Amino acid sequence: MFGTATMGTSRDINAVAGRWADADGVAEGVRQYGADPRHGLSSAMLRDRKTVLMDRLGWDLTSPDGLHELDAYDQADTLYLIIHQRQTGRHLGSVRLLPSTGPHLLGDVFPHLCEGGVPQGPDVWEITRLVTAPGLNRAEALQVRRQLSIALFEHALAHGITRYTMVTHMPWLPSLLSIGWDAEPLGMPHGEGEAAVAALQVMVNAETLERLGQAWELPGQMLAETIHIGREGALAN
Structure with a gap:
């Protein structure tokens, strides 16, 4: 799901092309293994979740602790x-x-959402907990989601991932599809109204990454850093 997105489509939002930025710096992407509420960036992410x-x-x-959202995954x-934002840790x-x-x-x-069985394999990964910061307006949130989309495709192409799967609430489906992904349903929705959910798979290829990068003016590498969170804090590779 898209976090702060609501019903409707992203097509009616006038997002600025390029990376999100303000007076304190430009938004950057990072690949992180592990999440610890004691670590600054992890804490901010889990608080926003x-x-x-x-x-x-x-x-x-x-x-x-009443501040962070964590589960068994x-x-x-x-x-x-x-x-x-590297400069502020935001x-x-x-x-x-x-x-x-x-x-x-x-x-x-949610295996019941997949009519042909749950897609599995080393080349299939699941997208979960997709959120944008609650302090962003709609245009800013879309701009950040575009950067996340580029990061998802960059990571996938670098690590042999050919498909992403995900579960979404139906009210957010138009916003999800309008982002430009090559997505298809895995089965019929289950539930009623705003509680209805469906499973999708997103096909990954270099052509889609190039098309989205050009359309959104987001060329170049999005994931410039990899961080491993350990007991003693963050170790960057």
Whole structure:
């Protein structure tokens, strides 16, 4: 899901092309393994997840301290792609990626959404916890989601991922599809009204990455850094 996105499409939002920026700096992408509330960027990401998913959307999730949102899939080796402002440590948007060959939401909780079975394999990963920071306006949030989209495709092409799967609430489906991904349903929606959910798969290829990068004026590398979060803090590679 798109975090702060609501019903409707992104096509009516006048987002600025290029990377999000303000007087304090430009948004950058980072690949991070592990999430620890004691670490600055992790704390900001998990706080925003709690604000968006629990406080605003009312999801029945877990907050161990009343400040951060964490669940059983947030492990020491879990992968996150994060758009942040390096100068201030501000979290702008993020997504959690889970391998389909291990525990993941579609396989564990939502297999009934896939008519032909849950896609699995080393080249299939699941998109979860896609949020944008609650302080962004709609145009800024779309700009950050575009950077996340580029980061997702960059990561996939560099690591042999050919498909992403995800579960989305139906009210956000138009906004999701209008981002420009080559997506297709995995089955019929389940539920009613705003509670209805569906499973999708997003096909990854270099042509889509090039097309989106040109359309959004986002050339070049988005994921410039990889961080491993350990017991003693962050170690950058």
